[in-house]
Amino acid sequence: MKGPASAFAGRRAALATMHGKERAIVPAFRDILGIDIEVPGDLDTDQLGTFSGEIERAGSMDEVLVAKARLGLKVSGLDLAIASEGSFGPHPQMPFIPVGLEKLVLVDARSGLVAMEQSIDLAPSYASWDTASMIDIEDQIRATGFPDQAMIVRPNTGPAGIVQKGIQTSENLEAAIVHAARVSSDGLAFVQTDMRAHFNPRRMMSIGSLAKKLADRLCQSCGSCSAPGWGVKGTEAGLPCSWCGAPTAWVLHEIMGCFMCDHETSQPRSDGLTEADPAHCPYCNP
Ligand SMILES: [Zn+2]
Ligand SMILES: [Zn+2]
Numbered sequence: 001m002k003g004p005a006s007a008f009a010g011r012r013a014a015l016a017t018m019h020g021k022e023r024a025i026v027p028a029f030r031d032i033l034g035i036d037i038e039v040p041g042d043l044d045t046d047q048l049g050t051f052s053g054e055i056e057r058a059g060s061m062d063e064v065l066v067a068k069a070r071l072g073l074k075v076s077g078l079d080l081a082i083a084s085e086g087s088f089g090p091h092p093q094m095p096f097i098p099v100g101l102e103k104l105v106l107v108d109a110r111s112g113l114v115a116m117e118q119s120i121d122l123a124p125s126y127a128s129w130d131t132a133s134m135i136d137i138e139d140q141i142r143a144t145g146f147p148d149q150a151m152i153v154r155p156n157t158g159p160a161g162i163v164q165k166g167i168q169t170s171e172n173l174e175a176a177i178v179h180a181a182r183v184s185s186d187g188l189a190f191v192q193t194d195m196r197a198h199f200n201p202r203r204m205m206s207i208g209s210l211a212k213k214l215a216d217r218l219c220q221s222c223g224s225c226s227a228p229g230w231g232v233k234g235t236e237a238g239l240p241c242s243w244c245g246a247p248t249a250w251v252l253h254e255i256m257g258c259f260m261c262d263h264e265t266s267q268p269r270s271d272g273l274t275e276a277d278p279a280h281c282p283y284c285n286p
Contacts, residue, residue: 006219007228009034013080013106016043016072020198021084024208025104029082032215037082040075061087061103066114069107079109084207088126088195100124100203104210106218115229115259117214125149125202128192130156132181134174137191141173150199152192153177155184166199224263233257236266239273241281248276 013029015022015037022039029035059067065085072081084104091097100121107114125144129137141151147168153176154163162183164176173191180189197204220230232254239250250273253266268274278284 006033006035007221008080008108008218010036011080012036012038012078013082014072014076014078015039016068016075016081016083017197018043019196021204021207024197024204025082025084025211028208028211028215032212033218035080038076038078040072043071043075061085061101062116065103065105065116066107069105073107073109081107081109083107084197084210086195086197086203086207088124091122097122098124098126100126100206102203102206102210104207104214106214111227111260113227113229113259115214115218117210117217117231119206119210119213121202121206123202124206125193125200126195128190130188130190131177132188134170134177141191144193145201146173148201150194150196151176152194153180154190155180156188156190157185159183166194166196168199222258222261222263225258225261227258227260229259231256233264235269239269239276241278241284242275243278243284244281246281246283248280248282250276250280 013035015025017039022037026037029037065083068083068085069081072083073079082105084102087101088098091099101118102121103116103118105114105116127140127144129140131137147170150165151167151173152163152165153167153173162180167173167176177189177191181187194200195203197207217231218228221228222230234255234257235251236253236255237249238247238252240246241248251269254269255264255266257264
């Protein structure tokens with residue numbers, strides 16, 4: 001347990017969440033860093049935008065994330081805050097595959113440190129259907145982990161404002177689908193997985209792993225300014241082809257960096273791979 005040795009040992013942090021994320025985040029920050037986490041009571045993070053789109057999000061994901069942590073600082077009066085944010089959509093290169101991006105930030109008002117870490121989930125619990133009846137989609141709904149994985153239902157096309165969230169029983173889901181289909185101008189209900197962490201067990205698990213990743217990173221300090229959070233900042237392509245040695249688009253080096261200063265080093269990829277498959281070479285397999 002590195003807790004007592006960490007730069008944050010004994011400090012209290014506000015976790016800006018309304019969605020039960022403390023279950024996933026508290027253990028890593030307590031056990032690895034010795035940080036005590038509290039969840040401020042009167043915190044409306046939905047004012048920064050919601051997943052289900054009732055309130056439009058302002059700014060980039062990183063900006064919303066940091067704004068959420070700063071809201072935590074303000075409401076709690078503490079000088080340390082943590083916030084988490086997720087984004088889900090089609091994979092940029094493979095549009096039929098859903099992908100989840102989770103980000104976690106720690107903001108230290110005492111030192112000015114803003115430490116952000118992220119993870120990608122290539123199999124998130126993220127799906128949607130338009131349907132007139134529950135029977136048509138029942139197997140697919142079960143495959144997501146329903147009823148632990150909750151559903152959201154709304155009319156497929158207008159009227160806006162009718163939405164039921166956090167549905168976790170078959171009876172309620174069926175009733176919501178029937179009602180939404182009846183009022184929708186095309187006779188269909190739009191059903192989707194609820195992406196709020198406390199209604200999405202897969203997401204809760206991803207956030208837990210990410211919390212450990214950020215906490216571990218905060219145990220590493222910069223060799224130049226000694227700020228906590230030394231870690232992978234980016235990558236550099238160019239891993240040589242195993243047949244002809246030409247540089248490929250695969251990662252050659254990981255760039256290590258600091259959140260507080262410009263110090264950077266580059267190191268070989270951490271998985272030890274030194275050559276790329278010729279299938280990815282621009283000459284051997286065009
Ligand atoms: Zn530094
Ligand atoms: Zn080659």
